[in-house]
Amino acid sequence: MTHNPIRTQKIAFFLLFLATLLIVVPVGLIVVIIIVKGLPAINWQFLTDMPRQGMRAGGIFPAIVGTIYLVLGAIIFALPIGLLAAIYLSEYAKENYLTRIIKLAIVNLAGVPSVVYGLFGLALFVVFFKFGASILSGSLTLGIMILPIIITTSREALESVPQSFREVSLSLGASKWQTIRHTVLPNAIGGIITGTILGIGRAAGETAPILFTVAAFYLPRLPQSIFDQAMALPYHLYTISTQVPNVDEKVRYGTALVLMVLVLFMNLIAIVIRYRFRKKKKW
Amino acid sequence: MVAQKFDIKDLNIWFGDTHSLKDVSMRIDANEILSVIGPSNSGKTTFLRMLNRLNDLQPNFKVAGRVEYGGKDLIKMAPEEVRRKIGMVFALPLPLPLSISENVCYGPRMLGVNNKKKLEEITERALKQAYLWDEVKDRLGTSAFKLSGGQQQRLCIARTLAVEPDVILFDEPCSGLDPISTAKVEEAMLILKQQYTIVLVTNNVKQAARVGGRTAFFLMGELIELDKTEKMFTAPGDKRTEGYIRGEFG
Amino acid sequence: MRKIKEFIIENLILICGLASIFFVVLIFLFLLKEGLSVFKIVSPLNFLFGKSWYPISEPPQLGILPLILGSMMVTAGAAIISIPIGVACAVYIAEIAPPKIKEPLKAGIELLAAIPSVVLGFIGMVTLVPWVKQLFNLPTGLTALSGSIMLAFMAMPTIVSIAEDALYSVPKSYKEGAFALGATHWQTIKRVILPASSSGILAAVMLGIGRVIGETMAVMMITGNSAVIPHSILIPIRTLTATIAAEMGEAVVGSEHYFALFAIGIVLFVISFAINVTADLFLHKKQ
Numbered sequence: 069m070t071h072n073p074i075r076t077q078k079i080a081f082f083l084l085f086l087a088t089l090l091i092v093v094p095v096g097l098i099v100v101i102i103i104v105k106g107l108p109a110i111n112w113q114f115l116t117d118m119p120r121q122g123m124r125a126g127g128i129f130p131a132i133v134g135t136i137y138l139v140l141g142a143i144i145f146a147l148p149i150g151l152l153a154a155i156y157l158s159e160y161a162k163e164n165y166l167t168r169i170i171k172l173a174i175v176n177l178a179g180v181p182s183v184v185y186g187l188f189g190l191a192l193f194v195v196f197f198k199f200g201a202s203i204l205s206g207s208l209t210l211g212i213m214i215l216p217i218i219i220t221t222s223r224e225a226l227e228s229v230p231q232s233f234r235e236v237s238l239s240l241g242a243s244k245w246q247t248i249r250h251t252v253l254p255n256a257i258g259g260i261i262t263g264t265i266l267g268i269g270r271a272a273g274e275t276a277p278i279l280f281t282v283a284a285f286y287l288p289r290l291p292q293s294i295f296d297q298a299m300a301l302p303y304h305l306y307t308i309s310t311q312v313p314n315v316d317e318k319v320r321y322g323t324a325l326v327l328m329v330l331v332l333f334m335n336l337i338a339i340v341i342r343y344r345f346r347k348k349k350k351w
Numbered sequence: 352m353v354a355q356k357f358d359i360k361d362l363n364i365w366f367g368d369t370h371s372l373k374d375v376s377m378r379i380d381a382n383e384i385l386s387v388i389g390p391s392n393s394g395k396t397t398f399l400r401m402l403n404r405l406n407d408l409q410p411n412f413k414v415a416g417r418v419e420y421g422g423k424d425l426i427k428m429a430p431e432e433v434r435r436k437i438g439m440v441f442a443l444p445l446p447l448p449l450s451i452s453e454n455v456c457y458g459p460r461m462l463g464v465n466n467k468k469k470l471e472e473i474t475e476r477a478l479k480q481a482y483l484w485d486e487v488k489d490r491l492g493t494s495a496f497k498l499s500g501g502q503q504q505r506l507c508i509a510r511t512l513a514v515e516p517d518v519i520l521f522d523e524p525c526s527g528l529d530p531i532s533t534a535k536v537e538e539a540m541l542i543l544k545q546q547y548t549i550v551l552v553t554n555n556v557k558q559a560a561r562v563g564g565r566t567a568f569f570l571m572g573e574l575i576e577l578d579k580t581e582k583m584f585t586a587p588g589d590k591r592t593e594g595y596i597r598g599e600f601g
Numbered sequence: 602m603r604k605i606k607e608f609i610i611e612n613l614i615l616i617c618g619l620a621s622i623f624f625v626v627l628i629f630l631f632l633l634k635e636g637l638s639v640f641k642i643v644s645p646l647n648f649l650f651g652k653s654w655y656p657i658s659e660p661p662q663l664g665i666l667p668l669i670l671g672s673m674m675v676t677a678g679a680a681i682i683s684i685p686i687g688v689a690c691a692v693y694i695a696e697i698a699p700p701k702i703k704e705p706l707k708a709g710i711e712l713l714a715a716i717p718s719v720v721l722g723f724i725g726m727v728t729l730v731p732w733v734k735q736l737f738n739l740p741t742g743l744t745a746l747s748g749s750i751m752l753a754f755m756a757m758p759t760i761v762s763i764a765e766d767a768l769y770s771v772p773k774s775y776k777e778g779a780f781a782l783g784a785t786h787w788q789t790i791k792r793v794i795l796p797a798s799s800s801g802i803l804a805a806v807m808l809g810i811g812r813v814i815g816e817t818m819a820v821m822m823i824t825g826n827s828a829v830i831p832h833s834i835l836i837p838i839r840t841l842t843a844t845i846a847a848e849m850g851e852a853v854v855g856s857e858h859y860f861a862l863f864a865i866g867i868v869l870f871v872i873s874f875a876i877n878v879t880a881d882l883f884l885h886k887k888q
Contacts, residue, residue, distance in 0.1 A: 077787035081697055087689035088698075091757050092706065095713045098724050149617050156618025160611075163410060172878065173621040179808075179877035180628065180870065181815025183842045187849070187866040191631040195854060212624055219621065236445050236507075239403055240458035241435035241514055245607045250461070255448065273717030276817040276842075280849050302719045302818075309723050310822060320727075324720050335715045339708070463603075 102325050109322025123286060123308055124315045128323055133290055134203075134298030135272055135330075138282065141207025141294070142214055142271040147264055150218030154260075157219070158226035159248055178216035182276040185213045189281040204294040206282025213277055214267035221266065225259020226252060258345025262338045269334030273327065275302040285311070301327045354381040356518060356548045357402065357425075362416035364397055366409055371397045373572045375416075384540060384549040386563030386580065388556055390600065393569040399520050399552045403437045404430040421517075435462070438511035442523040444503035446495035451487050454495050454506055458514035473513050481509035482539050501532025508539060519543065521551040525558065537562050556596055560584050568592045632870055636863035639663065648864060654828040654839075656848065656858040663861045665868070667830045671745070671838035672814060674831045675824060678749025679756055679813045684806055686753070687760030691805070694761070695768035696790055707762070714758035722822035725751040730823055737835055743825030746834045751819050756809035763808060763884075767801020768794060800883045807880035815873055817842040841865050 117127025161167040189209030199205045229252050237247040253260075275283075284297040285307060291298040305323045308315045357379040364372035372394045379385050387395045400406045401418065407430055418425040425433060446454050455474045456464075464470060474491065478484040483505040487498070495506055504524060511519060521540070525533040540549055540562055553559050559566050560580060567577040568589075576583065576592045587593045594600055639648065643663045651664015694706055729750060734742030771794050779789040795802070825837020826847060845862050852858040 073785045073788060077785045080787045080791075081693075084689045084693040084697060087686045088693045088706065090686055091690050091713070091754075091761070092709050094754065095709055098716070098721070099712075101724065101728070102720070149620055152614045152617035153620055156614045160614060161618065170618060170622055172881065173625045175877050175881050176625050176874055177621055179811050179815070179873045181817065181842055181873055183815070183817040183845050184628070184632070184866050184869050184873075187635075187845060187863055188628045188631055190849070191635050191863070192627070196631070212628075215621065215624065232441070232443075232445050233447060235405060235408070236441070236447060237457070237461075238408070238430070239405060239434055239439040239441075240461065240510065241431055242458070242461040243431050243607060245610055246461050250457075251447065269715060273715075273719070275717070275719045276846055279846055302717055305723055306719050306818060306822070309726060320723065324723050327717060328720050331715055331717055332712060335711070339711075 099328070102321060102328055105318060106321035106323075106325030109316075109318040110325065114322060115326070118288075119286065123304075123312055124319065128301070128304060128326065130287055130290055131299040131301045131304040131323075132326070134282075134300040135302075137203050137291065137294075137298060138206050138210060138278065138300055139268050139271045141203060142210035143264065143268060145208055145211030146215050146218050146267060150215050150263075150267075151222050151260065153215075153219045154222035154226055155248060155253075157223050159244070159252065174216050174219055177212070178220075180213075182213065182274055183279075185209055185277040186279050186281060188212075189277060194281055200295065201280065201282055201284075201297050202295045203282055203291055203298050206278045206298070206300075207294075209277045209281050210271045210274065213274065214271050217267045217270060218263050221263025222256070222260045225256035225263070228259065229255045258341060258348075262342040262345075265334050265338040265341065269331045269338070272334065273302055273331045275300075275306055278303060301330070355379070356381045356420065358417075358419040360417045360419075362398075362401065362418060363414070364394075364401065364406065365411075365413040367411040371572055372401070375574045377567065377574060377577050379548065379550060380565075381548050382544055382546075383564045384544050384551060384562055386559035386566040387550065387552045387569060388554075388559050388566060388595070389569035389575075390595065391554075392571070394572040395552045395567075395569045396522060397572075398569065399439075399522055399550060401425075402518070402520055402550065403439050404428075404433045405439070435514060436517040437520060438514065438516040438518070439520040439522060440504070440507050440511055440524045442526050444500055444507055444527065446498070446503050446506055449495060450492045451495050451498070451506060452491040455509050455513050458510060462514060474509075477509040477513040478506075480512050480539075480543070481505045482535060483509055499532070501528050501535060504528060504532065504536060505539065508536070512543075516547065518548045518550065521549065521553075523552055523554055526554065533558075556598075568595065570595070629870060632863055632867045635860060636865075636867045637860075639857060639860035639864045642857055643861075648861075649868075652830060654844070656852075656861055661857050661861070663857070665841065665844075665865060667828045668839055668841045668844050668865065669868075670831055671824070671828070672840040672842070674745050674834065674838060675748040675752060675820060675840055676810060676813050678745060678834060679752035680806075680810055682749060682753035683756040683760060683809060683813075687757045687809065688764055688802060688806075690757070691761045691764035691768060691802075692790060692795070695765045696786070696794065707765075710758045710761050713754065714762070717818075718755065718816060719818040719822075721751060721755065722819035725819060725823040733835075739835055741825065741837065743823060743837050744835050745824055745831060745838045748820050748824035748838075748840075749834070751823055752813045752816055755816060755819065756813045759812050760805045760809035763805035764798075764802045767798040767805065770801070771797045804880040804883035807876055807883065811873055811876040811880065814876070815842060815869065817846050821846050841869055845869075 114127045116129050118129055120126030189205055193199045193205035193208050194201055233251050234247050237251045278300055282298055283303040284299050287297065287299055305327055308320055308323060355378050360376050362372055362375040375398065387398065389395045397406065406412050414426060447457060452474050455477050456470045459470060459473050475484060478487065483502060486502060495503065498506060525536055543549060551562060563580045565578065566580045566583045568575045570591055576587060576589045583592065584596060587596060648663055648665060650666050652666050653662040653664050654667055655662040694703060698706060725747060729747050730742035733744060733747045775793050775797055776789055779793045820840050821843040824840065826839050826843060827837035828839040831838045845865055849862055852862055
């Protein structure tokens with residue numbers, strides 16, 4: 069049989085297309101299933117009520133509140149440190165061995181399994197610092213976990229500011245820090261915000277880091293201080309899927325829906341902001 | 352006796368292993384326009400950037416020799432102090448992404464001037480000195496990017512003038528401009544030299560002839576010849592200078 | 602005054618710059634602090650290669666071989682599924698997809714990457730697991746196979762986006778040269794573009810695998826949690842990550858069980874460190 073390269077190409081391209089479908093279609097299905105089965109559970113009561121009947125009924129309000137506290141705490145910790153670290157890498161670091169090691173460390177922090185972060189948080193914050201299982205421990209653990217995201221996206225944003233802007237500012241007599249503060253940072257703010265929001269999305273969805281550092285199975289009332297334990301959406305979903313029998317199916321799907329919408333919404337905002345800042349860029 | 356602005360002795364610059372400037376010695380007088388000409392990679396931009404310490408930004412930058420400015424060693428001074436006194440206008444018009452007045456006020460604000468009225472005075476003075484005031488006085492709050500190339504470049508000159516420097520360095524300032532804008536910039540330079548000392552790096556030999564009182568010719572990192580412009584262009588001392596001016600290479 | 606402020610800020614910047622090194626070292630140190638104690642009761646060899654994991658029996662049996670093999674089996678299964686499909690999808694997106702489809706496709710895959718693993722675990726529990734049980738007629742669908750399939754879905758976005766970057770950065774001149782010689786698009790992909798981007802694709806695969814090895818919640822919810830040496834892909838198994846997550850709640854702080862779980866954490870940390878460093882080397886290899 070003669071070898072027909074055009075036919076080979078057609079077959080190959082078809083297979084490649086199939087492979088793509090194999091990824092994209094299940095994603096779509098997953099999202100659709102969660103929406104279809106979870107939507108019936110969503111009403112104002114579900115979102116603002118405390119859980120009842122051992123979490124088989126009632127609402128998920130404390131889990132939502134807990135997640136918000138944790139994420140806020142994580143960002144309060146990670147944003148300043150991450151931004152300053154990004155400024156260091158972009159504006160001050162020289163091409164030397166130390167910089168290489170710092171970049172390697174960031175890659176590693178990004179790759180540490182989330183359950184290992186949980187262990188670390190347990191050993192350092194809960195046990196060693198004696199904060200106990202608390203919002204404080206959980207936030208700090210999550211904060212360290214999202215640090216690489218903030219550093220990497222902020223650094224890219226800073227590095228995309230043209231070098232000529234810095235030269236202009238410096239040649240007018242401004243100091244290095246003044247240049248960063250008044251010229252570089254304002255023009256990198258889009259990327260920095262994007263990275264922050266992506267970090268928020270990640271922190272909101274993680275379960276393993278909060279398993280031993282903050283998560284409470286069930287709390288009869290909302291947390292009052294950062295030393296309290298808290299419920300959280302991801303852990304709540306895990307609990308009612310695996311630990312609590314006979315939970316109404318739509319409650320489970322509803323919780324999954326709320327969590328998924330929260331995380332995807334964060335990612336969507338980040339993408340939109342990134343797009344709009346890119347369009348607004350005048351250089 | 353003409354006052355000296357710069358006294359440069361045995362200046363050598365390396366970027367890594369590249370020896371970019373070799374044993375340059377010269378003096379620059381107050382209130383003169385010194386044109387610096389030469390083919391690309393001749394070291395003229397490196398030389399210019401030495402005067403406001405912008406070379407410090409390059410990695411692997413090494414310098415040896417002495418550059419005396421106002422009795423002090425320029426190389427040992429704090430860079431900010433140097434740049435306050437020695438301003439630079441770059442090759443491409445580089446307005447900051449701000450309004451016209453914000454561009455002009457940027458320098459003074461960094462130096463601590465906060466008084467709104469004072470800033471307005473400075474803006475007006477600087478824009479007038481750059482021959483831009485009349486064209487923009489009604490729209491100081493609009494974005495600097497809305498100006499034409501020539502106007503933007505004059506804005507950059509105004510921006511530099513706002514901090515009241517002593518010396519202004521021009522790095523091929525007209526390379527992106529049309530002839531009319533070029534003429535306007537050259538006109539401004541000739542007036543400015545009464546108050547400031549000007550060093551102009553240019554790729555355009557004819558521009559050097561039009562503007563400079565003295566001209567320096569650089570080739571491959573060395574200062575080949577430095578003399579009154581008239582003399583350089585009619586009876587250059589070095590064969591290479593003659594070759595470059597006549598367009599035989601470059 | 603301003604000078605003092607700037608001095609403080611610039612030093613803060615330096616300290617934060619070093620922060621990431623500080624945290625990596627800190628994590629490793631604390632893992633060691635709590636984990637090394639386990640080697641007072643069991644030798645490293647017996648820990649790593651011991652076949653029985655019964656941490657709460659008296660005396661505790663702390664061999665993590667079943668867990669290591671469980672992780673390996675699930676990871677291998679996920680790799681077999683996700684690598685060909687992921688790379689194929691990356692090729693499709695980078696080379697073949699019409700521009701109008703390309704952006705929504707990439708967005709869809711970014712979406713998959715963003716879905717929290719506990720949500721995927723939940724969906725896997727209610728859809729995949731019963732399906733596997735039915736398909737293979739098993740007593741339970743909580744198996745290594747279910748885990749592999751789900752984890753493949755979690756690895757694929759990583760593989761697709763990094764591989765796509767690698768394919769995209771192949772210089773156009775390579776492609777144009779091949780076309781000029783009369784090659785079809787597919788032939789060009791096969792013989793020129795794929796080899797040229799091989800180190801980037803390799804890095805993509807490694808990072809995808811790295812993500813799989815570290816995955817906790819989804820595995821915990823669908824692989825069954827049975828710490829036995831796996832003899833088939835259709836039985837419940839236990840991974841290293843799931844062990845920590847599932848058992849730390851019951852382990853008393855300071856007990857041998859507690860130390861053993863931290864020791865597993867050390868193993869995980871070292872594995873992910875090795876993968877990330879190697880992948881990074883490949884990503885930065887100049888061709």
